[in-house]
Amino acid sequence: MLLIVGTRSRKVKVDGGIVRGQHCSKCGSMQIFEEVKWINHFCLFLVPLFPIQSNKSVESVLACPTCNTSYEI
Numbered sequence: 001m002l003l004i005v006g007t008r009s010r011k012v013k014v015d016g017g018i019v020r021g022q023h024c025s026k027c028g029s030m031q032i033f034e035e036v037k038w039i040n041h042f043c044l045f046l047v048p049l050f051p052i053q054s055n056k057s058v059e060s061v062l063a064c065p066t067c068n069t070s071y072e073i
């Protein structure tokens with residue numbers, strides 16, 4: 001039997017976080033950016049199952065909803 005396991009970063013929205021209209025330098029459009037955290041998850045057959053990082057150990061960033069480019073806050 002073949003098992004495919006690994007990790008994948010998933011974008012998790014910060015409750016009550018910053019929401020800001022901003023120009024994205026990568027995709028070149030005006031977007032509503034939200035404060036998010038990129039948290040590593042354990043994956044089985046490419047499906048993220050559960051986080052393997054603490055939510056508090058990851059710094060939050062502003063992410064573009066179109067291209068997922070992250071900007072420091």
Ligand SMILES: [Zn+2]
Nearest residue numbers: 024027064067
């Ligand atoms: Zn963008």
